[in-house]
Amino acid sequence: MLFRTHIVFSVLVYLIIVRYLAIGSPIVFGIFLILATMFVDIDSRNSKMGKRFYFRPIQWIVKHRGIFHSLLFGLLISVIIAAVHSWAGVGFFVGYVSHLFMDCFTRSGVKVFWPVYNKKISFGWVRSGGVAEDVIFVLLLLLNLWLVWVWIVLS
Ligand SMILES: [Zn+2]
Numbered sequence: 374m375l376f377r378t379h380i381v382f383s384v385l386v387y388l389i390i391v392r393y394l395a396i397g398s399p400i401v402f403g404i405f406l407i408l409a410t411m412f413v414d415i416d417s418r419n420s421k422m423g424k425r426f427y428f429r430p431i432q433w434i435v436k437h438r439g440i441f442h443s444l445l446f447g448l449l450i451s452v453i454i455a456a457v458h459s460w461a462g463v464g465f466f467v468g469y470v471s472h473l474f475m476d477c478f479t480r481s482g483v484k485v486f487w488p489v490y491n492k493k494i495s496f497g498w499v500r501s502g503g504v505a506e507d508v509i510f511v512l513l514l515l516l517n518l519w520l521v522w523v524w525i526v527l528s
Pocket residue numbers: 374413414442472476
């Protein structure tokens with residue numbers, strides 16, 4: 374999935390969580406949620422984030438949609454972050470999960486449960502960067518704008 378699709382989905386997740394759950398530091402939570410969403414794809418040199426030269430060494434070590442695309446790895450980093458700031462860690466984990474969830478809609482899928490279950494999980498047929506993804510992106514964007522309007526502007 375493209376960077377922008379991951380972002381709009383994570384914003385949606387953020388809006389819903391902040392609306393319905395008591396988040397101690399919503400801003401820190403939100404920043405780390407978005408950071409995690411962006412972070413996962415640094416394992417790909419074709420992704421918006423992974424294109425940056427300083428992520429190259431990471432791509433020499435791990436393959437795209439490998440360890441970085443596993444819940445276990447996300448949890449590990451989140452726990453380390455949570456040791457410094459708990460809401461930052463929680464936000465990071467939520468962002469991580471939202472990224473992996475979206476990638477499961479792609480045909481190629483991801484090994485979300487590696488190393489416990491070493492097969493790719495895919496419950497979709499979306500091709501990264503294809504027309505279906507464009508449609509999903511626009512729908513999510515409109516939904517976000519509508520929720521911001523109803524929940525924040527009108528309240
Ligand atoms: Zn990804």
